[in-house]
Amino acid sequence: MSLELNKTEQGVVDGLSSDFSEDLIDVYQSCDHTYIRVEAENIIQILKFLKEKHHFIFLCDIIGTDRYTSDERFEVIYNIMNLRTQDRIFVKIRVEEENPHVPTATSLWTSAGWFEREIYDMYGVRFEGHPDHRRMYMPEDFEYFPLRKEFPLLGIPGSIELPNTTPDTE
């Protein structure tokens, strides 16, 4: 499939090919969006490069996915936008199932803190250097990660506490 890149996207791909040729794995397009897959190791430098050199200053979202494969099971997707040209690209990295960890993007975008907390809560991917690395929805002592594929639809019976059915007597 041939790529139909506009000027901004072509600039990004050329810039990454020259400055981060080691890290660039794949560029592809689907549903009118451009996806760039890179190595997880230098993701922060890559995002910094896109933010400062190519004006992708707005982080819309960070998404986690569970690919349910034996290697490189989890994917973290950065949805970033160039506010000058309204171009959007998705930067993807993959992490292993065993002790999944990614460096945090909070040094670039403060809002990344929320997205990363949510991904940690749902998939168990840890973000190193995060200033407030707590769960977001589930109780802190919850032992599972609900959006992983092996997690049952109705949850694990008894894993979240229900209130007593008798009044509390202090």
Added chain:
Amino acid sequence: MGIESALGEGFFTTKIDALSNWARANAAWPMPMGLACCAIEMMAFAGPRYDASRFGSEVMRFSPRQSDVMIVAGWSTYKMAHAIRRIWDQMPDPKWCIAMGACASTGGMHRCYGVVQGVDNYLPVDAYVSGCPPRPDALLHALMKIQDKIKTEHSVLLDS
């Protein structure tokens, strides 16, 4: 009626239980637990068209200390369950509970790990209202069922 003719005009005799149950049944103040879309329907139930005040239940009390009937309108998550239970525990006896709609009754379409599959897992529900959402008249029907229940309460002297 021997004793009433002896008392003369303006008196009638009854049982204290019947009187208190009559008074309670027609002044069941709801504690609205509006958690989701059902709460909108609950507002219609209190509003001028369906008019819960015909049944003496127009006073939506946002303080648990002043209410008799808790209407759980909407889905209850595990996180919210503790707050609902606390408020329920703060309501003074005698108290009743309506689970309004499919979610409050059974979890409804929210068949997932975060939602309690029916508030009767931690609350003593007296009336379940089916529907998603139930019409306000269905909620009025549940209120009438609660009134029937109140009118057949045991002796007030046994409440303690």
